[in-house]
Amino acid sequence: MRRTSLLALLAATALLGGCGDGVVRRVSDPAVSVQQLTVKADGQWAVDLRLQNYSSIPMRFDTVEVDVQVGDQDAGKLRATPGLSVGPESADVVTVTFAPSSAGRIGVADALAGRRTLPYTLKGTAAATPDEAKQRSFDIDTRSTLNPVPGLDGVLR
Template sequence: MGRFKTLILMAATAFLLASCGGGGMVRRVSEPAAGIQQLTVRADGSWSVDVRINNFSSIPMRFDAISLAMSLGSEQAGTLQGNAGISIGPESADVVTLTHSPTPAARIAMADALAGQRSIGYALKGTVNATPEEGNPREYPIERTSSLSPVPGLPGVMR
């Protein structure tokens, strides 16, 4: 009789373990993040801004409209706007390059930081539109503060 109970207990344990693990991938949609990976000052005074978008979801996401108010140091720099038009795999990141015409005050702040070979803080606040695989589009809030530093040997480039 004791052997029969042990066999039933082992079978029940095996059933429970099998039912826990074989359910497939969990579809988790998490808020993305965005930050500036690189900012390049162009000869005409405009900026080329590489925005890194992080997809923290467990499924692929399609990223479209980006609208991020940017400040540089204590100066408003305008709004980074564009259409990313990219799909990013689960728990991955990719970069979108946006052209930006900064405010005159932000241009001066950037020129001062580059001339002095100093870092400068930045802040982004706005939204990114993304659509989960087989889901509906949604607008995600973005808030990010960080800093950019001059890249040695690359004039006009901050990372």
């Protein structure tokens, strides 16, 4: 009787073990940062936003709305609708044209002229849709720095 119970338990364990696909579906908060900022001839900025997916499943980035601060100056609100799908635990870059405030332009121009590091902050939200799920809103609060790129006028990375 004991042997039969043990065999039944082993069989049930084997059947249940085969039910899962082994993939853990973890959704983590994504990150948004500036990979490169290029000052265009008309004063606008081409901002390369890095969209980082820390989840174990693909995620489509639908919208990004962040307040941009460079140095201690408010540069304005950046809005983007990338519609870009980023694979699990991966990143991709989308370029967004941004019309900064006068104070933001001056802060970037000063950093470029002085060849100095420029701190920046992004605060807002990113709406993203995890694979086979509904759209969610994630808080973005990024603080980092950009540095002038040697040999490339008007470019910070």
